[in-house]
Amino acid sequence: MVASDSFAEFLREQLAPLGHVTMRRMFGKTGVFCDGLMLAMVRDDALYFRVDDDNRAIFKEAEVFPPLNYAKKGGTIDLAFWRAPERLFDEPDEFVTWARAALAAARRVAAKRERVAPTRKSKARRK
Template sequence: MVASASFAEFLRDQLAPLGHLSMRRMFGKTGVFCQGVMFGMVTEDTLYVRVDNHNRETFKEAEAYPPLNYAKQGNSIDLSFWRVPERLIDEPDELVTWARAALAAAHRVAATRTQAPPGRKAKSRSR
């Protein structure tokens, strides 16, 4: 389920220190973007943030909740997005800290996707 209009507006207000935020529907959920990089997802008005090996310790508290997942061919596939604890809704400074760590992880993921695998040249997009 996508983010409600009121929850999306709440997130824009709370996370304004990050810069320009945008949201768009993706796979029945809402992707949360900062300057074109997706660092979070919302489903059922619950925020999930991007996790990687560098910020996992910052999000230790979130390990108590199941990660964002989806069903594929009868299996549950966990994504690298962890649920933000509800208490952070009342802690805007800490919520922004979590969002910054998630945004940094999203930039690291984006950087690895733009690099060519070893032994292969990156494809040119111009023709």
């Protein structure tokens, strides 16, 4: 289920120090973007921050929760998004710290995709 309007508005307010925050419904969830990079996802009004090897230590507390996942062919696929502890919603400074770490991971993912994306050669037009 996607983010409720009130939860989405709360997230926009809390994440405003990071930059331009937008949200988009995706596959029954809500993607949370900052300046075009997806730093988090929401399912059932639970926030999941993007995690990678570089920020995993910062999110150690979130390891107790199952990661964001989806069912596929009778199994479960875990995504690189970990649930934010609810206590963060009462601690705006720490919330932004976690969000910055997730945004940094989103930048690394985007940079990696750019490096491995195949380059396309334009075809000459025939006259």
